[in-house]
Amino acid sequence: MRAKMTPTFTSSRMREMFDSVFRCTVEMLKYLDAGDTDQILEVKELMAKLNTDVIATCAFGIDCNTFENPDGRFRQMGKRFFNLKWWQKIMQMLVFFAPKIVWYSRISMLGKEMNDFFYGIVRDAINYRKENGVVRKDFLQILIQMMKEDEEIGKKDKSEAPPDDGTRLTMMQLAAQVFVFFIAGFETSSTTASFALYELALNPDVQKTLTDEIDDILAKHDGKITYDSLGEMTYLTKVIEETLRKYPPLPVLFRICTKDYILPDTNIKIEKDTPVMIPVYGIQRDPDIYPNPNKFDPERFTPENKAARHHFAYLPFGEGPRICIGSRFGMMQTKLGLATFLSKYEVSVCDKTLIPMEYDKRSFVLTSNGGLWLKLKRRSK
Template identity: 45%
Template sequence: MLGALDSWLLQLGAVICVVLAAWYLYFKISYSYWEKRGIPTLKPKAPFGNFRDSILLGRNPGFEITELYKAFDGHRVGGVYRLSGPSLLLRDTEIIKDILVKDFDHFFSRGRVVDEKYEPLDGHLFALSGTKWRNLRVKLTPVFTTLKIKMMFGTVIECGKELEHFLQEPANNGETIEVKDILARYSTDIIASCAFGIQCNCLKNPDAEFRNWGRKVFEPHFRQRLTSILNILYPSLVYTLKVSLIPKEVSNYFRKMVKETVEYREKNNVERNDFMQLMIQLKNKTLNVAEEEDVKTLQKETDGLKSSNTPFEVTMDVIAAQAFVFFVAGFETSSTTMTFCLYELALNPDIQERLRSEINTVLEKHGGNITYESIFEMAYLDKVVNETLRKYPPLISLTRDCTKSIKLRGTDVTLEKGVQVLLPVLGLHHDPKYYPDPERFDPERFSEEEKKKRPPFSFLPFGEGPRICIGMRFGLLQTKVGIISFLANYEVRVSERTTVPPVLDQRTFILSTVGGMWLKIVNRHNKSNSI
């Protein structure tokens, strides 16, 4: 009996040794990929590669990408590993330009693999690749032309007025308030109206049904964090496991709401100047393309992609997916940008006063009203927003997958199909080579003279090239209206509850702070609150 046990233990030990030897050999071979190609690399740690904290602690991989960017200082590229898979981190703006624009036909994929049959809301523009992405992008381009954005501008202004009325309430004047929540409610009102055609009134009713369902999208939980990390580190596994960032009950709610809205409008001939109406017109092939140059330009940029033999139809689920990503992207990124902007203005009262002076001067010229044209006359506001996006980009990293092998121009680097490319947005934005004293908030970095001193692809808050954020102009518009509504009559100041510097939340997908953003709001026309 004892001899049999000894034999069993011996066999078990031999199996364990073989497994460990195979494990060691597998990762030794995997982690020699970049070294064999003469690419500088950093020692990975099996089995996590260079992303241990992302996998073990649920940290946003963008923060580790930023640290890797700094570690490869002096090199144009760096070789890293996601688990055992190779990725190439870019530091050179010319190479970034090639990836995003010149060689776009080799890098049109973000690396996400979605199953629209399992989760229809995943079939949105941000996630799709290849011919599906191209066909949808061409379809959606007319929806975001200047003329169509102007159609929705009235809704943005009405929400801006609601924000002003909210700030006028005695309970808020002179008090320290959590501005991120207020700005999130303002953004939610805009997106609810423009994307879904419903009046939410979140500023008056913070517990509105739409707001509560929207919260569920961003509620941090283990499944969401795991899926977010896998989407960046091992996207094919997400497809295999049939998991989605979107909880099923949230998907059912948004899809039902879109279906009911579309059917009601079509049955009762209801028309509104909003995104939903434009999507209905796309579905019914009645959209009047008034600015065809936008479409022609995009088609020229994406000619490298193969045409699909299957006609692309805008179905109810396609509408729901685009309305949903319009909400997700427009709500969180805009409210975050406004929050960080107000924080920096509170820390820099001289910049705040200069911006307020410009706002009031331009508004006076337009009869005290915020008009579409007036926003584009506020040159300093544009600089302030850009500097906010530089210092606090909502998406701190971007990814692209190589879809067919290519040798990168001006290098000895040949990327094979399937290798992921990492673009360190936060790293670029805080590189003293492009932005001296990067932690200083200085809107004059975006004067025409200063911009000419930098390579163009050192500023990537919305990406670049054919996959640049299609809703960029609308997002900037609602951001600027929100800032104007705050600053025209109110001053923002730091208080005892303001954390300086802000503590960034390392686990959120969109850059944000731990514990919110607390600032003091003072009505400038109320003398009792003057210093």
């Protein structure tokens, strides 16, 4: 399934989806412009709204405009997934430590309402496109095409049809993939963009360098943010990379050891089949790897500085065969969200800003305690 999904995220696909993402950022600006010149805002919720819209349009083909409908079903479902009930959290732990129990118990981890909502949306969108000949440049279209190809092969020659072992793209499989894109895509990107704004508020000099870059590049492109102008914003990339170092949205990675292994220079053996947790947050704040690790310094991500570190000292997207499949899309939507925002607004700390940072200990995604409150000011240019 993973091999099937990989072509969904090529550069040319990203370029095709750029306009859809861009339209969502325009809605964000309209929403902000309708407010006061100076505002105190919870920026995690702002970015969650933006990225809910981005994934809803690119994955489900639905324009839900969460800025106008903050209580829309997509936003509600997103919130619900990241505030699971106690028994759902236990199921989550079981998925890792004892997956067979979850599989054989046939209990749905999400609950019927969420299952029905996402399955229903995908089924209706597919039927609508079929009946009305609608073709869009989004993830759903790519998956519909793959499902069609699987069906066609099966019709022509049954022996060549993909086996019915979970790799054949059925409607349920397709709905599951789209759901994963939604969950994996909107929270991680919102976390990244909002922690970036938090650090920019704490570091006005970094914010100034970044807004200068955005202004200069936009001036060269008639004031327009395009796929190409975004590509030229290299300091913005460094700011996001440094944010992902200090605040990896998934602070721990999970693996299962596939062969007996002795940790180098120790007599500690990890036996085959042992579940392993990799402390990404700890590695990325290790002073031996990143001197003065609590300092926010985008220059750690110049090509030379990157090359000087061990490749696995930076793991915000994971590593190996299960590395994040949507990292390019995640970077594109985070860059576009921040560039659009910073082209018109600046951020600073206010009385409600959490300094120093505290995390919500019950959340499996890195989350601040009580939100990320910042002061926003419309820029005078």
